[in-house]
Amino acid sequence: xxxxxxxxxxxxxxxxxxxxxxxxxxxxxxxxxxxxxxxxxxxxxxxxxxxxxxxxxxxxxxxxxxxxxxxxxxxxxxxxxxxxxxxxxxxxxxxxxxxxxxxxxxxxxxxxxxxxxxxxxxxxxxxxxxxxxxxxxxxxxxxxxxxxxxxxxxxxxxxxxxxxxxxxxxxxxxxxxxxxxxxxxxxxxxxxxxxxxxxxxxxxxxxxxxxxxxxxxxxxxxxxxxxxxxxxxxxxxxxxxxxxxxxxxxxxxxxxxxxxxxxxxxxxx
Numbered sequence: 001x002x003x004x005x006x007x008x009x010x011x012x013x014x015x016x017x018x019x020x021x022x023x024x025x026x027x028x029x030x031x032x033x034x035x036x037x038x039x040x041x042x043x044x045x046x047x048x049x050x051x052x053x054x055x056x057x058x059x060x061x062x063x064x065x066x067x068x069x070x071x072x073x074x075x076x077x078x079x080x081x082x083x084x085x086x087x088x089x090x091x092x093x094x095x096x097x098x099x100x101x102x103x104x105x106x107x108x109x110x111x112x113x114x115x116x117x118x119x120x121x122x123x124x125x126x127x128x129x130x131x132x133x134x135x136x137x138x139x140x141x142x143x144x145x146x147x148x149x150x151x152x153x154x155x156x157x158x159x160x161x162x163x164x165x166x167x168x169x170x171x172x173x174x175x176x177x178x179x180x181x182x183x184x185x186x187x188x189x190x191x192x193x194x195x196x197x198x199x200x201x202x203x204x205x206x207x208x209x210x211x212x213x214x215x216x217x218x219x220x221x222x223x224x225x226x227x228x229x230x231x232x233x234x235x236x237x238x239x240x241x242x243x244x245x246x247x248x249x250x251x252x253x254x255x256x257x258x259x260x261x262x263x264x265x266x267x268x269x
Contacts, residue, residue, distance in 0.1 A: 145186040166232035167198040174202025196259040204251035
């Protein structure tokens with residue numbers, strides 16, 4: 001017997017019939033459903049469920065999505081700056097061109113050196129640098145708090161990328177529509193707990209949906225790809241609870257998500 005949820009709803013015809021992404025426990029499924037017609041009469045349906053858990057996990061574990069997005073963002077950002085520098089040189093303004101060059105290299109070098117000094121976990125450092133590049137391209141300031149210090153995460157790399165990557169992606173989407181356009185990230189070790197906080201300048205969580213925000217398939221974002229939305233925060237909660245912790249959200253000048261995971265539980269997995 002199937003439990004109540006989106007998988008049962010899909011098989012019952014309550015969702016779209018083609019390439020619906022579903023969570024079934026720990027598995028990530030892509031489902032399709034087709035009607036069976038006999039002499040023009042519908043007599044039933046056949047459903048196909050493709051298990052993409054390993055492929056999805058491999059991509060996250062290798063950081064493929066984040067790396068690709070970061071490289072594209074950096075290429076786009078630097079191309080714009082190079083065109084601006086070339087234009088300044090053509091206009092006979094070498095001083096302004098040199099100033100822009102120094103400013104560009106200085107910002108990235110400062111962030112890189114800051115993370116290297118404070119973050120001992122290479123996966124966390126690489127993920128934050130990748131997200132910073134994406135945020136910069138979108139005109140959003142990604143701030144990594146001064147108290148972000150983590151020697152090495154008790155979470156495995158796949159779980160860390162899934163948890164923090166989805167929280168930051170969600171925050172960037174929220175901040176993109178705000179006036180402030182900033183995202184604050186904090187990752188600390190406190191009293192044998194891993195504490196992750198992601199705060200954005202967006203409008204916050206709408207009234208009445210805070211209890212649904214972590215449910216699979218629920219999204220406050222509209223758009224043509226809506227059916228692909230509503231999984232990031234569900235995966236965050238899944239990872240947190242699987243490692244003995246949980247995730248909460250409050251409105252505080254924007255949405256503030258906080259994940260707490262006991263270090264001894266995560267390390268013992």
